[in-house]
Amino acid sequence: MVKTRVLVDNILVFTFPNSESQINSPQHIPVGVKATILQLTHEGDNIKYLTVCEVQVEECVKNKHGTNCTETCSSLCADRGGETTCDSITGNCFECQTGRWSPQCENNCAGNCEACDKNSGACQSCVGNFRPPSCTDCQTGWWGDQCNENCPAQCNGACDRNNGDCPNCNNHFASPDCTSIYTKNSF
Numbered sequence: 001m002v003k004t005r006v007l008v009d010n011i012l013v014f015t016f017p018n019s020e021s022q023i024n025s026p027q028h029i030p031v032g033v034k035a036t037i038l039q040l041t042h043e044g045d046n047i048k049y050l051t052v053c054e055v056q057v058e059e060c061v062k063n064k065h066g067t068n069c070t071e072t073c074s075s076l077c078a079d080r081g082g083e084t085t086c087d088s089i090t091g092n093c094f095e096c097q098t099g100r101w102s103p104q105c106e107n108n109c110a111g112n113c114e115a116c117d118k119n120s121g122a123c124q125s126c127v128g129n130f131r132p133p134s135c136t137d138c139q140t141g142w143w144g145d146q147c148n149e150n151c152p153a154q155c156n157g158a159c160d161r162n163n164g165d166c167p168n169c170n171n172h173f174a175s176p177d178c179t180s181i182y183t184k185n186s187f
Contacts, residue, residue, distance in 0.1 A: 004016040059088065060084075060088040062082075062083075062084045063084055063085055063086065064084075064088070065086055065087060065088045065089065065090065065091040066089075066091065069088070071091055073085045073086035073091060073093065074086065074091070074093055074104045074105055074106070076093065076096060076097055076100050076104065076105035076106060077093035077094065077095065077096065077097070077104075077105055078093070078094075078095035078096055078097050078098075078105075080094060080095065086104075090103070091104060092104060093105045093118075095118065096118050098114065098115055099113070099114065099115070099116075101116045101117060101118050101119070101120075101121045102118075102121070103119075105118075107121060109121065109123060110123055110134070110135060111135060111136070112126050112127050112128070112130040112135035112136070113125075113126055113127075113132075113135045114126055114127045123135050128146060128147055128148060129141075129142040129147035129148065130147050137161070138158075138161055140157060140158045141155075141158075141159075143159050143160060143161050143162070143163070143164045144161070144164070147161075149164055151164060151166060152164070152166050152169070152177050152178035152179065153178070154166075154169050154170045154173040154178035154179070155168070155169060155170075155178050156168045156169060156170050164177075165177065166178045169182075
């Protein structure tokens with residue numbers, strides 16, 4: 001079985017699985033790149049051959065994609081300052097609007113997540129004083145349902161998320177609120 005490979009600027013973009021017989025029908029091969037050199041080769045040899053009857057090069061207009069450029073890019077793709085917002089073949093967004101992720105940005109980032117990774121949805125920055133990657137825990141120094149209460153000033157490390165109590169106060173201060181000064185006689 002002979003395989004015919006299509007290379008664009010020496011990058012393999014498509015392989016016809018069985019091309020022992022002549023390919024007589026028009027072929028739509030999504031290349032996905034702008035290129036200058038098109039080569040057809042047989043697998044295993046470096047002999048280049050090409051019989052061109054008709055070559056049609058299409059580039060979609062801004063924010064269109066698909067085989068005939070009739071589909072519109074998702075409105076959830078991020079604006080790119082006048083540039084097209086999605087891939088002209090797949091329709092996948094180059095970037096998502098804030099708070100969105102997935103190839104076409106149809107998924108929302110998790111709860112308190114402000115910006116998440118476009119591909120995995122992993123949180124990169126949280127709203128307020130929540131801590132990535134889950135955005136469910138408070139950053140050190142904060143407590144409360146919305147992580148908007150300060151831990152005691154003399155707290156060394158994190159305080160209790162529910163009540164602000166500090167298990168480890170700085171020198172000479174006593175738990176739970178780190179406001180009382182500890183002395184030898186305070187037992």
